[in-house]
């Protein structure tokens with residue numbers, strides 16, 4: 001704890017310091033394409049530490065910074081501590097490096113672009129990384145795809161497209177003051193530390209390329225493994241309208257079997273789960289549904305690709321209806337909604353295919369196709385129907401993609417979906 005006199009003197013130093021100007025160019029990102037990434041989405045740390053190398057500064061400040069800046073959430077404003085200075089700096093502060101290739105460190109993790117710290121609404125801090133779209137994509141691709149040069153290109157285009165869609169069209173994080181988060185809710189981004197030379201090459205090779213439909217970036221939904229066939233958008237998410245997303249339709253994904261060769265992911269293609277009725281009962285109770293001891297899981301409806309679209313949980317005290325594939329997955333806790341049920345009396349065995357919602361691109365399927373020699377444009381054309389690959393972030397040369405003829409032999413094709421209507 002700092003003594004009051006000392007604190008005031010240091011605060012005085014800081015106030016004079018704040019009066020300076022943001023040096024033009026510091027922390028600016030190349031080109032117009034930037035994205036604001038919410039690094040602390042779902043958490044609100046009480047304090048963070050930021051440091052840089054070479055010439056790095058805080059917006060509002062004139063001088064170069066040295067050492068580590070510790071920013072703490074105070075009463076109605078941020079408190080900044082750096083070297084021997086300490087004081088309040090208002091509701092936000094933003095840091096940047098003069099050389100855009102130099103990263104800043106936030107609590108030990110490195111990020112390109114600028115770091116802005118704000119007071120979060122419910123207390124604590126919010127940190128937003130404003131970064132060039134290409135550098136953002138470099139920080140996503142290695143987290144979302146297995147190492148393979150062509151599969152990395154597929155993921156680079158999909159991740160870039162998704163970022164633009166969320167930023168410009170869906171705007172799902174706009175109210176929070178940023179464009180995209182770093183979790184599975186949007187896509188996983190870890191800044192500089194996850195970058196690889198091979199994934200960076202794929203990002204450069206596809207620079208500015210996005211998938212468009214009707215001249216606009218598409219909702220490039222993707223998931224881990226389709227279990228042999230992808231899913232119609234409106235069947236996965238009732239309430240969404242098929243004609244709004246004509247490119248998100250069910251297509252065969254025989255190369256999903258590739259998962260069998262991926263260490264740690266072998267189970268993603270075909271899986272078995274034992275589930276206790278008591279676990280389902282507890283999850284339903286947490287959502288305000290009381291069914292008592294679970295006696296039966298009845299599949300009431302399957303989607304056209306065989307996924308459980310509606311399920312009834314029958315218990316000793318009542319019944320609960322799970323009305324969407326997502327609700328079914330949540331309550332029964334399965335990797336996908338594509339499964340069959342066996343057993344009863346409180347113990348169930350579920351056998352299923354795939355992992356994730358099944359809409360758009362299957363990542364394991366895309367990897368399998370890449371290994372089989374398909375080019376990234378063909379893989380994208382296979383999973384997203386009728387789209388174009390457009391340069392310049394959607395504003396430049398465009399060419400229609402077509403689904404290639406799949407070469408996989410019949411015998412190797414996945415024992416796909418459960419026939420419609422079977423339970």
Ligand SMILES: [Zn+2]
Nearest residue numbers: 180181185186
């Ligand atoms: Zn998000």
